[in-house]
Amino acid sequence: xxxxxxxxxxxxxxxxxxxxxxxxxxxxxxxxxxxxxxxxxxxxxxxxxxxxxxxxxxxxxxxxxxxxxxxxxxxxxxxxxxxxxxxxxxxx
Numbered sequence: 117x118x119x120x121x122x123x124x125x126x127x128x129x130x131x132x133x134x135x136x137x138x139x140x141x142x143x144x145x146x147x148x149x150x151x152x153x154x155x156x157x158x159x160x161x162x163x164x165x166x167x168x169x170x171x172x173x174x175x176x177x178x179x180x181x182x183x184x185x186x187x188x189x190x191x192x193x194x195x196x197x198x199x200x201x202x203x204x205x206x207x208x
Contacts, residue, residue, distance in 0.1 A: 118146050118191045121198045129156035143176060144187030146197060171202040
């Protein structure tokens, strides 16, 4: 099982868990496994077409999956996935 690190902003959707273990052979399956266990995360992670929301960054072992194979990036049992929602805001 891969380990998913949950950012503080999503922890209310994962019962306060900082890390969650999830099954899957690629990033998309692992994230869908997270959604199956914690349905509230679905709209925070995915858009209506099942793709990652554009403001969600996902890293596999410190590599942005968008520069790898995206949701099809293979995942091993000892791999770590980090979810980082992009932050925006400020004054103009």
